[in-house]
Amino acid sequence: MTESTSPSREVRGSHRAAGLLTLLEALAVLGFAGFYVYEMVTGATDDVTRAATSGTLILVFGLGLLALARGWARAADWPRTPTVLWNALLLPVAWSLHESDRTPVALTVGLVAVASIVAAVSAPGRRTDGRPDGERDTDVVS
Numbered sequence: 001m002t003e004s005t006s007p008s009r010e011v012r013g014s015h016r017a018a019g020l021l022t023l024l025e026a027l028a029v030l031g032f033a034g035f036y037v038y039e040m041v042t043g044a045t046d047d048v049t050r051a052a053t054s055g056t057l058i059l060v061f062g063l064g065l066l067a068l069a070r071g072w073a074r075a076a077d078w079p080r081t082p083t084v085l086w087n088a089l090l091l092p093v094a095w096s097l098h099e100s101d102r103t104p105v106a107l108t109v110g111l112v113a114v115a116s117i118v119a120a121v122s123a124p125g126r127r128t129d130g131r132p133d134g135e136r137d138t139d140v141v142s
Contacts, residue, residue, distance in 0.1 A: 010075060011073065011074075011075045012075070012123065012124060014119050014120075014122045014123040014124070015072050015073075015075050015123050016072075016073075017115070017119040018072045018079070018083060018116060018119035018120045018123055019069050019070075019072030019073045020069075021112060021115055021116040021119060022065055022068045022069040022072060022079070022083060022116065023065075023066070023069040024112065025065050025086075025112065025116070026062050026063075026065035026066045026068075026069055029058055029061050029062040029065055030058075030059070030062035030066075032058050032062075033055050033056075033058040033059040033062055036051045036052070036054055036055030036058065037055055039051050040052060040055070064082075065086070068082055068083055068086075072123075077125050079120070080120050080121070080123060080125070083116060083117075083120040084117055084120050084121065086116075087112075087113040087114075087116040087117045087120070088113075088117065090109055090110075090112075090113040091110060091113055091114075093109060094106045094107075094109040094110035094113060095110075097109060098110075
């Protein structure tokens with residue numbers, strides 16, 4: 001069996017943009033996790049269990065976003081779909097923020113989400129020997 005060698009990947013502007021926007025989102029999400037820790041430490045929360053659960057869930061999402069940012073920095077193919085999905089889910093969040101009279105925050109969330117989607121979709125995927133994305137060499141040499 002022969003192994004196909006992966007061509008060296010070039011980190012392009014769209015990879016950088018997607019990575020930086022994802023890193024920005026990760027830092028914001030991790031900041032919210034830190035806020036829950038602060039609430040628990042200072043006793044500002046009425047329900048410590050809820051704060052701990054929310055903080056842990058938000059921490060997991062923040063770490064996932066950091067992994068996506070690292071993937072973009074390495075020009076990997078895999079971060080595209082999770083990045084688009086995450087940011088598509090942020091669009092209703094932005095709308096909800098707008099509906100609750102938090103328009104500046106809503107605009108920020110919405111603009112970052114749209115910019116991230118555009119950067120992720122415009123990032124070039126792996127192209128080998130003129131094959132479409134995801135198609136691999138399956139020939140077996142005896």
